Amino acid sequence: MKYPPIISKFPHFLHGGDYNPDQWLKHPKAIDEDFRLMDLSGCNTFSLGIFAWTSYEPEEGKFNFDWLDMIMDRLAKKGYNAILATPSGARPAWMAMKYPEVLRVSRSGLRETYNNRHNHCWTSPVYREKVNIINTKLAERYKYHPALGAWHVSNEYNGECLCDLCLKSWYEWLRKKYKTIDNLNECWWTYFWSHNYTAWEQIDPRDGCVDGLRLDWARFITWQCCDFMKHEIVPLKKLTPAAKVTANMMGFFNGLDYWRVAEVCDFIADDSYPSWYKPDDNSDTGSFQGMAHDMHRSMKGGKPFVLMESCPSATNWQPYHRLKRPGVHKREMLQAIAHGADATMYFQYRKGMGSCEKFHGAVIDHVGHEKTRVFKEVSEIGKIHRKLDAVIGTSTKSEVAIVNDWESNWALDYSAGPTNASKKYIENCHSMYRTFWKSGVSVDVIESTCSFDKYRLLVLPMLFMLKKGFAERIDKFVSDGGTVIATYLTGIVDDHDRCFTGGWPGCGLRKVFGLWNEEIDGITPDDKQQVVAVKGNELNLKGKFEVYDYCERIHLEGAKVLAVYGNDFYSGEPAITVNRHGKGKVYYMAARTEDDFLMKLSSAVMEDLKIRKILQKTLPDGVTAQMRTDGKREFVFVLNFKSKKQTVDLGKEKFKDMLTGETVKHSLKLEADGSAVLERIF
Ligand code: GLA
Ligand code: ZN
Numbered sequence: 001m002k003y004p005p006i007i008s009k010f011p012h013f014l015h016g017g018d019y020n021p022d023q024w025l026k027h028p029k030a031i032d033e034d035f036r037l038m039d040l041s042g043c044n045t046f047s048l049g050i051f052a053w054t055s056y057e058p059e060e061g062k063f064n065f066d067w068l069d070m071i072m073d074r075l076a077k078k079g080y081n082a083i084l085a086t087p088s089g090a091r092p093a094w095m096a097m098k099y100p101e102v103l104r105v106s107r108s109g110l111r112e113t114y115n116n117r118h119n120h121c122w123t124s125p126v127y128r129e130k131v132n133i134i135n136t137k138l139a140e141r142y143k144y145h146p147a148l149g150a151w152h153v154s155n156e157y158n159g160e161c162l163c164d165l166c167l168k169s170w171y172e173w174l175r176k177k178y179k180t181i182d183n184l185n186e187c188w189w190t191y192f193w194s195h196n197y198t199a200w201e202q203i204d205p206r207d208g209c210v211d212g213l214r215l216d217w218a219r220f221i222t223w224q225c226c227d228f229m230k231h232e233i234v235p236l237k238k239l240t241p242a243a244k245v246t247a248n249m250m251g252f253f254n255g256l257d258y259w260r261v262a263e264v265c266d267f268i269a270d271d272s273y274p275s276w277y278k279p280d281d282n283s284d285t286g287s288f289q290g291m292a293h294d295m296h297r298s299m300k301g302g303k304p305f306v307l308m309e310s311c312p313s314a315t316n317w318q319p320y321h322r323l324k325r326p327g328v329h330k331r332e333m334l335q336a337i338a339h340g341a342d343a344t345m346y347f348q349y350r351k352g353m354g355s356c357e358k359f360h361g362a363v364i365d366h367v368g369h370e371k372t373r374v375f376k377e378v379s380e381i382g383k384i385h386r387k388l389d390a391v392i393g394t395s396t397k398s399e400v401a402i403v404n405d406w407e408s409n410w411a412l413d414y415s416a417g418p419t420n421a422s423k424k425y426i427e428n429c430h431s432m433y434r435t436f437w438k439s440g441v442s443v444d445v446i447e448s449t450c451s452f453d454k455y456r457l458l459v460l461p462m463l464f465m466l467k468k469g470f471a472e473r474i475d476k477f478v479s480d481g482g483t484v485i486a487t488y489l490t491g492i493v494d495d496h497d498r499c500f501t502g503g504w505p506g507c508g509l510r511k512v513f514g515l516w517n518e519e520i521d522g523i524t525p526d527d528k529q530q531v532v533a534v535k536g537n538e539l540n541l542k543g544k545f546e547v548y549d550y551c552e553r554i555h556l557e558g559a560k561v562l563a564v565y566g567n568d569f570y571s572g573e574p575a576i577t578v579n580r581h582g583k584g585k586v587y588y589m590a591a592r593t594e595d596d597f598l599m600k601l602s603s604a605v606m607e608d609l610k611i612r613k614i615l616q617k618t619l620p621d622g623v624t625a626q627m628r629t630d631g632k633r634e635f636v637f638v639l640n641f642k643s644k645k646q647t648v649d650l651g652k653e654k655f656k657d658m659l660t661g662e663t664v665k666h667s668l669k670l671e672a673d674g675s676a677v678l679e680r681i682f
Contacts (some may be wrong), residue, residue, distance in 0.1 A: 297396065
């Protein structure tokens with residue numbers, strides 16, 4: 001099966017990016033050049049007007065869309081697309097001066113001055129009204145325009161506001177959720193430090209000692225953002241019902257639960273700026289990127305997403321302005337496609353002359369022509385895209401899913417303890433993810449409320465919080481034959497961040513996991529601990545492995561031991577276990593081990609389950625294989641993250657190289673930082 005193209009009338013890869021001609025209106029020659037260079041670079045899609053409010057409405061109520069008419073018409077003439085933005089990410093100074101309520105109030109209680117961007121109050125009726133007016137005008141004006149491809153709502157929503165209006169909305173939100181203050185006190189365990197509230201207005205979101213409060217404030221911010229976004233979308237949906245809407249995300253940005261934002265989007269868009277800093281081996285950054293992309297695809301059940309922003313050379317806000325080495329840009333773009341992107345776009349198309357982004361990489365550099373290394377690399381992507389039309393709309397088929405849950409991460413973050421120096425939730429999800437990435441196995445990255453039906457293996461790294469119904473669903477998944485790998489710190493608190501009583505893992509998981517987690521040893525870097533595989537264990541694991549940060553003392557309640565602790569007062573006690581439950585199994589890792597052990601464990605479990613690898617033979621270190629398929633054709637992306645040539649054993653299979661047209665068999669040679677797209681020949 002295939003998904004329809006992101007822009008339905010355009011069944012090709014979207015290529016282009018943020019384009020800000022409103023900054024160049026006094027330089028019409030540059031704009032002419034922009035259009036000439038579009039054809040040469042193979043760019044066909046442009047995010048327009050993201051920060052253009054002042055040029056649309058230089059004075060309150062006085063509108064001017066001439067420049068946008070001109071750009072839209074010229075794009076349409078070429079058959080190219082606009083992803084038209086709503087400009088709410090930054091507002092005109094006149095608005096801030098006349099209506100200070102559009103500005104945020106910070107945690108200090110003071111109202112911000114006019115500055116920067118991404119800092120409007122989400123509640124302000126004035127701001128909402130102004131946004132509604134401008135969004136309506138844009139939708140009215142361009143609803144029948146052939147260049148209108150999709151809507152890009154605002155830009156990278158983030159932050160918080162503590163103005164009186166927002167606080168009022170917070171109290172309202174709490175009242176709706178908890179009904180009575182008494183119920184809230186119980187759910188938040190406010191009896192602590194004399195915090196039991198007697199009125200909603202007493203609940204100050206800055207109070208850091210009530211964990212449930214902090215968790216709910218993060219949820220409230222997400223709700224507020226989604227509510228604001230829905231408000232922005234009303235006129236767009238009304239006037240252009242066929243046009244799809246998105247908001248650009250920022251990977252694993254901690255400030256918003258992106259699964260909720262995803263629900264408001266028609267398709268997912270992500271901004272991604274990996275720093276390929278290592279001279280020899282960037283596989284760590286590579287696998288982390290893979291995990292982010294897999295999540296963005298999984299957010300809409302496998303539907304292709306848009307890489308909305310990336311940098312064709314180097315950003316100006318990361319610590320080093322390290323240029324992309326030859327091959328790196330191509331690999332970065334192919335990697336996004338490999339995991340489900342049907343668009344690879346940039347920030348930005350033409351580099352601005354001044355202000356704080358003047359040194360940020362762009363397709364067209366200050367020199368202004370096409371004879372730059374970056375422009376040539378971008379043009380190569382344009383050519384590659386044309387050879388990959390068959391990939392559009394295809395997805396992946398994953399038997400494995402990793403659960404990465406925003407709320408669970410927040411709950412862990414906001415808890416003082418169990419050990420504070422090294423919680424590293426996302427890093428830990430990544431360590432588990434990497435074992436599959438290295439093996440060339442497709443993985444979905446889901447949240448804990450997603451359906452598990454499609455999967456045979458579920459990985460639960462540090463799922464600290466169990467949302468309502470989760471434990472029952474895991475019980476069913478395993479009883480019906482599914483396999484789970486869970487780690488330390490699973491099943492500790494409920495969705496109010498209150499610890500489960502009656503033994504961990506809570507909520508009935510003790511029975512499913514076949515163990516009781518009595519206590520957690522948060523070890524220091526000076527402590528020496530190991531896990532030692534026990535003789536004759538059913539996964540045939542062998543050897544001793546270093547352990548860091550977390551060691552739980554667990555008691556078997558039906559589970560069998562695979563490895564025990566090697567040191568200290570709990571030496572010989574179980575550390576890694578497996579429990580048969582119904583027709584399935586649960587593996588439990590009570591300790592944070594070195595990566596080598598994770599690789600061994602996950603390889604043994606994959607072997608046991610006969611999880612399908614994209615390529616049959618073991619991949620060289622630093623190389624991954626990822627696959628997109630429509631159920632019939634299989635497109636295999638092979639990516640080398642080492643800066644040296646590598647050879648990939650293809651066994652007995654044959655492939656067609658989609659970029660050169662050649663048949664490939666026996667082995668595939670990859671350049672340093674090289675990449676290839678192969679179609680499997682059956
Ligand atoms: C973000 C923003 C863009 C731009 C880039 C620079 O992703 O959305 O407007 O500032 O960063 O990297
Ligand atoms: Zn506010």
